[in-house]
Amino acid sequence: MVNGSSDILMTYLRVTQHMSRLFREHFGRLHLTFPQALVLNVLGEEGPMPISLLAERTGSANSTVSGIVDRLEKLGLARRERSEQDRRVILVAATERYETLRRKATADVGGYFDSVMATMSTEDQALVAQALGKLDEALLVTERGDCAP
Numbered sequence: 001m002v003n004g005s006s007d008i009l010m011t012y013l014r015v016t017q018h019m020s021r022l023f024r025e026h027f028g029r030l031h032l033t034f035p036q037a038l039v040l041n042v043l044g045e046e047g048p049m050p051i052s053l054l055a056e057r058t059g060s061a062n063s064t065v066s067g068i069v070d071r072l073e074k075l076g077l078a079r080r081e082r083s084e085q086d087r088r089v090i091l092v093a094a095t096e097r098y099e100t101l102r103r104k105a106t107a108d109v110g111g112y113f114d115s116v117m118a119t120m121s122t123e124d125q126a127l128v129a130q131a132l133g134k135l136d137e138a139l140l141v142t143e144r145g146d147c148a149p
Contacts, residue, residue, distance in 0.1 A: 012135070022112060026105055031075075035060070039068050040077060040094055044102050048081065048093035077101070 024034065032040070035058070042057045043049070049057075055065040069092050072078035077098040083089035094102070117125055 022109060026109055030101060030105075032077075035064075035068055036072055036077075039065060039072065040098055040102070043078065043092060043094040044099065048091040050089060050091055054092055072098075 023037065030037075038058050039054060042054060046057065051062055051065050051069065054069075055062045058065060060068075069078055069080070073080065077095055079093055079095055080090050081093055083091050120128070
């Protein structure tokens with residue numbers, strides 16, 4: 001690794017660990033596993049979609065996502081519905097119950113993160129946002145194979 005990349009990686013992993021713990025604590029209160037929360041988040045952000053697309057968006061196998069959706073249906077947080085454009089297509093959608101929980105989660109987690117960011121100057125917040133954006137871009141380029149790791 002280039003000088004400093006090890007430190008950057010370790011800092012990134014610590015930040016990720018903090019954020020993961022925050023989300024686990026919140027979703028644990030809702031009795032959701034991380035994969036369930038991930039599926040619901042995708043549905044909440046992107047709307048109803050077929051299992052195959054949901055699996056692609058979450059980086060999971062169709063069979064795995066199908067099992068997750070089964071459990072979310074039992075919890076009343078997701079439902080399967082036929083597409084109005086093509087009745088052969090089954091879409092998975094988040095329920096209103098989930099949307100209510102999502103709004104609360106967004107407020108809780110967003111409020112906490114806002115309080116963390118408020119401890120930093122506006123300039124430091126801008127630097128963090130810029131650096132994270134560049135890191136995200138570099139990771140995407142590497143994943144696509146546009147450059148050697």
